[in-house]
Amino acid sequence: MTLGYAGKFLDVDLSTQAIKETKFSDEILNDYIGGRGLATKILWDRLGSKWEMVDPLGPENLLLLMTGPLTGYYPGGRTCVSGKSPQSNGVVGSTLSGEFGVELRCAGFDGIIVSGESEKPIYLFLKDSDVELRSAKDVWGKDGKQTVSALTRECRGLLKTRYPKYGEWKEPAMLYVGPAGENKVRTAIVCTKWAHAAGYGGYGAVMGSKKLKAVVAKGTGPLPEVSDIKKVKRLINAVCGGVYEGELWRRWGTGGGGYNFGNKTSSEPIRNWQEEWHDEKGYGVDKFENRLWVKPYWGDFGCPTTCLKLAVVKSGKFKGAITDNPDYEMQAYLGPNLGIFVPEENVFLASLIDDLGLCGIQTGNVMGFAAELFQEGILTKKDLDGLELKWGDTEAFATLAERIAYRENIGDTLAEGTYRAALKIGKRKKMDLLPYAVQSKGISIGAHGIRSGQDFADIISYACSVQCGDHTSLASLPLDGGGETMQMFNDSGVYCAFNGFGGPRNLKFDFYKAVTGLRLTQKGWCLTKALRILQLQRVMLLLGGPDLKWNPKIHDDNPQKFYKPLPSGPYKGKAVDKVEVEEYKHRYYKAVGWDKNGLPTAKILRKLGLGDVEKALERISCD
Amino acid sequence: MLVPGLEFPHLCAQCEDYPCVKSCPVKALSVSNKTGAVLVNNETCIACGQCIDACPGRVPHMHPKEKHIVICDLCNGNPQCVKVCQEGRWNVLRVVERGDEPYRLYARKPEEITKDLAAKIYGEAGGDYL
Numbered sequence: 001m002t003l004g005y006a007g008k009f010l011d012v013d014l015s016t017q018a019i020k021e022t023k024f025s026d027e028i029l030n031d032y033i034g035g036r037g038l039a040t041k042i043l044w045d046r047l048g049s050k051w052e053m054v055d056p057l058g059p060e061n062l063l064l065l066m067t068g069p070l071t072g073y074y075p076g077g078r079t080c081v082s083g084k085s086p087q088s089n090g091v092v093g094s095t096l097s098g099e100f101g102v103e104l105r106c107a108g109f110d111g112i113i114v115s116g117e118s119e120k121p122i123y124l125f126l127k128d129s130d131v132e133l134r135s136a137k138d139v140w141g142k143d144g145k146q147t148v149s150a151l152t153r154e155c156r157g158l159l160k161t162r163y164p165k166y167g168e169w170k171e172p173a174m175l176y177v178g179p180a181g182e183n184k185v186r187t188a189i190v191c192t193k194w195a196h197a198a199g200y201g202g203y204g205a206v207m208g209s210k211k212l213k214a215v216v217a218k219g220t221g222p223l224p225e226v227s228d229i230k231k232v233k234r235l236i237n238a239v240c241g242g243v244y245e246g247e248l249w250r251r252w253g254t255g256g257g258g259y260n261f262g263n264k265t266s267s268e269p270i271r272n273w274q275e276e277w278h279d280e281k282g283y284g285v286d287k288f289e290n291r292l293w294v295k296p297y298w299g300d301f302g303c304p305t306t307c308l309k310l311a312v313v314k315s316g317k318f319k320g321a322i323t324d325n326p327d328y329e330m331q332a333y334l335g336p337n338l339g340i341f342v343p344e345e346n347v348f349l350a351s352l353i354d355d356l357g358l359c360g361i362q363t364g365n366v367m368g369f370a371a372e373l374f375q376e377g378i379l380t381k382k383d384l385d386g387l388e389l390k391w392g393d394t395e396a397f398a399t400l401a402e403r404i405a406y407r408e409n410i411g412d413t414l415a416e417g418t419y420r421a422a423l424k425i426g427k428r429k430k431m432d433l434l435p436y437a438v439q440s441k442g443i444s445i446g447a448h449g450i451r452s453g454q455d456f457a458d459i460i461s462y463a464c465s466v467q468c469g470d471h472t473s474l475a476s477l478p479l480d481g482g483g484e485t486m487q488m489f490n491d492s493g494v495y496c497a498f499n500g501f502g503g504p505r506n507l508k509f510d511f512y513k514a515v516t517g518l519r520l521t522q523k524g525w526c527l528t529k530a531l532r533i534l535q536l537q538r539v540m541l542l543l544g545g546p547d548l549k550w551n552p553k554i555h556d557d558n559p560q561k562f563y564k565p566l567p568s569g570p571y572k573g574k575a576v577d578k579v580e581v582e583e584y585k586h587r588y589y590k591a592v593g594w595d596k597n598g599l600p601t602a603k604i605l606r607k608l609g610l611g612d613v614e615k616a617l618e619r620i621s622c623d
Numbered sequence: 624m625l626v627p628g629l630e631f632p633h634l635c636a637q638c639e640d641y642p643c644v645k646s647c648p649v650k651a652l653s654v655s656n657k658t659g660a661v662l663v664n665n666e667t668c669i670a671c672g673q674c675i676d677a678c679p680g681r682v683p684h685m686h687p688k689e690k691h692i693v694i695c696d697l698c699n700g701n702p703q704c705v706k707v708c709q710e711g712r713w714n715v716l717r718v719v720e721r722g723d724e725p726y727r728l729y730a731r732k733p734e735e736i737t738k739d740l741a742a743k744i745y746g747e748a749g750g751d752y753l
Contacts, residue, residue, distance in 0.1 A: 149752050152625060165672035167684030168633065168733055171625055193627035220687030244711060294744050297713055298628060304711055310628045312745060322745060324628070 002026045003227045004069035004515035005034075006110045010131060012124065014210050015059055015116030019131050022113065030518060034068030034110060036093020037492035037533045039082035042113065043091055044536050044613070047084065052545030052619065056086035056202075057184050057209040059117035065175060065215060066093075066111040067101040068494030069515050072223045073232055074508075075239050076303040076496030077102045079175065081198040083206050086186045087362070087417055088442040089548055090541030092201030092467045093491040098192035099301045100173040101494060106219025114210060121182075123214040125155060127162075127172075128221060136213035143355040144178045144194055145322075147214065151176070155216050172218035178357020180405040181208035185415040187362035187404070191354070195324045196300075199359030200443060200470045202417070227517030235511050240304040242503040249498060250297070252285050253307030257328030259284040262336060266569040267449035269337040271375075271391055272368035273438045273561050276449045277569025280341040287343045288331075298324065305498055311347045318348035318394075326350040326360075329471075332447035333364025338371060339391025352398055356405035363404060365444035366418045367397055370410070372436050378429060385409040418444050420548070438559040439469050441541065441550050446471020451562055452571035458483075459576050460584045463556050466537035472497070477584075479591050480526035488530045532608045534592060535600045539613055542599070542620045549621075552598025556585060625733055626752045629740045632704070635661055635682050635695040636729035637721070643694070646677030652694070659721045660697040668692055680730035 001007055011022040024038070032038040042064060047054050054060050064082040071077045079101035085092045104111070107128045114124075121140035122133045139150050152171050159169045173192065180188035181204030188204025189197035198204075207213075226232050243249070248256060259281070262268035266277040292311040299306030313321040326334070326346060334349040335341065353360050367389075373379040374389040381388055385403075387410075389396055403411025414421050418439045426433035438445060440462040448455045448471050450462070461474035465484055473491070476483030489508060490497040500508060509520050520529075544550055558576055565575040586596065593604025602614050624630045637659045644652040644661060651667035652674060654660070668691040674683045675692075683694045708716040734753060741749030 145752060148627060153753075156625075163685075165670065165675070165685055166687075167672070167675045168681045170633075195627075240711065295628065298630075306711075306713070310744065314746070320746070320748065322628075 035080035074495035176214035443469035445469035
């Protein structure tokens with residue numbers, strides 16, 4: 001058995017309430033590693049033959065909660081959530097921080113595969129190998145903070161009763177969904193603690209569709225055995241040492257981005273990407289730091305960066321709002337993107353979005369989209385049920401977020417995410433509203449614009465990514481550089497990429513070898529193993545269905561707004577050049593082994609040992 | 624951490640009257656002359672859990688696999704938790720010289736610590752999240 005793995009996965013069928021254990025061969029584990037990679041393989045093996053018929057929100061979809069061999073060892077463990085995405089209809093490996101992955105591995109499992117659909121709301125509780133499904137009727141409908149309180153109390157109570165002589169238990173880790181997930185909102189998150197979210201992909205809706213409110217885990221065993229524990233310890237020190245050198249992430253997290261990306265690189269979404277530049281010094285990270293952060297360092301287990309800051313609004317209209325940081329994405333999408341430039345109001349919205357179980361990026365994007373339609377007079381006060389969606393009106397956006405989470409009135413349409421909402425409202429209004437939708441293949445893009453050319457995303461990053469608008473999975477060349485293929489390693493080893501800055505280039509692979517005993521190089525990973533995962537993700541993305549399918553000729557493209565010149569700032573007038581995009585795109589297609597239509601070729605599939613995938617290509621139509 | 628954001632170490636405070644040591648029916652617990660830490664003799668310990676109930680903060684906890692109690696032994700005077708905390712420049716943990724102080728005050732149950740922290744960090748209503 002490959003070292004570094006617990007060796008077994010929990011396989012839970014909610015329809016029959018059957019719980020069993022599943023194992024994967026060493027060959028599969030070595031090729032797909034874990035997290036996003038292994039999730040892709042599992043999805044292909046179990047659902048690939050009928051992919052386009054599988055409703056992401058139906059009982060046939062799988063919800064995968066995965067760890068990787070590096071989870072718990074590499075400083076800053078994460079958990080990877082996957083399945084068929086209700087946003088892209090493909091596969092997204094969405095990771096979130098927290099102790100869940102570590103607890104799970106200490107309980108003896110590398111991951112949980114959830115299938116079927118429960119009749120009544122339930123949650124899964126596991127303490128080492130004792131696994132049970134329990135009624136969630138008391139927490140169904142509850143918001144994030146209430147859910148965490150109630151389940152922490154209940155599960156610690158259970159542990160205390162069952163093990164009366166243990167002493168005081170450290171709280172178990174849990175993943176849960178808020179009201180948005182329960183209502184199958186496509187922009188819903190899987191959440192842990194109060195504000196750590198797996199947003200991209202919309203797996204909160206998948207979890208909600210299965211009536212699975214939460215998964216609570218407590219593991220008392222050690223982490224799985226590794227190949228060379230001395231070397232692992234040395235490497236942990238090396239990672240920490242690198243992190244301690246860089247003061248900015250530690251002091252501000254990504255929260256420093258709000259002014260940096262808005263002002264210097266000019267790549268922040270402002271009023272639904274009508275602009276990407278601002279000079280609002282009142283929205284600088286120093287204001288968050290001085291007025292709102294009550295705790296300068298907050299991290300999850302084993303994290304040397306501790307980039308989280310605890311933000312609390314202490315007085316005024318929004319008193320009592322609590323969230324972490326907010327990080328750059330939340331600052332941008334629930335701030336300038338809605339015309340809001342007041343730190344307190346941003347924290348209030350972020351806190352509300354967490355409580356409702358919504359994704360700040362996807363929901364901030366769809367709310368900005370609605371507000372621009374209101375600005376243009378396309379959506380009227382009547383369409384919005386009396387809501388005047390003016391830029392900067394925090395309370396109006398708060399009301400809209402609630403309507404989205406509970407699928408009330410216009411919220412029901414916007415709960416479908418930006419792309420689907422644009423189609424639906426467009427049909428009603430008999431207009432093409434896609435020019436207002438800043439997304440790629442169903443997933444709203446991260447808060448990093450590409451027009452100024454100063455941010456880290458390339459002009460094809462969103463257009464060609466197999467995770468679409470995901471700013472943590474960016475397609476770029478060269479393939480073994482640092483783009484999607486390397487990000488795939490972070491998501492498959494399942495640890496936090498933010499602890500990778502400053503270390504030597506090979507550190508991650510040295511870490512992998514110290515844990516598993518297997519040699520792997522960056523080139524070897526990027527050009528074979530990662531490429532294999534990429535092809536599988538691409539094929540499933542293009543198979544799509546059942547409600548939407550993607551045609552690379554049309555959909556491997558940037559949001560239309562990115563071709564319009566920036567109206568303000570130091571990069572005023574700059575836009576993405578369509579000809580350059582087409583040229584780069586075809587170079588990228590060639591590098592990853594796709595034909596001119598963007599379809600994986602039989603040659604590359606055979607070369608990567610994916611012969612069985614070849615037949616599926618016939619099911620993809622590109623006309 | 625019973626409420627997110629409110630982490631705290633729940634460790635032995637070395638009460639000046641050592642109620643845990645007194646409660647042990649098999650004399651498996653002793654006090655280190657050098658550091659004042661409570662030392663556990665794993666061979667003698669019968670895992671009865673009486674020291675947990677005797678501790679005002681319910682700090683000792685049972686080893687999950689082996690049959691003995693676990694109590695912080697201050698790493699023989701060189702606590703590793705303090706070392707990493709200083710290395711990372713969080714400077715939250717420090718080694719202090721032992722004197723004749725009311726250390727017992729710091730041996731508290733997780734719920735009690737959380738309640739105070741919540742009031743301090745989230746305001747009076749913070750305790751509602753417990």
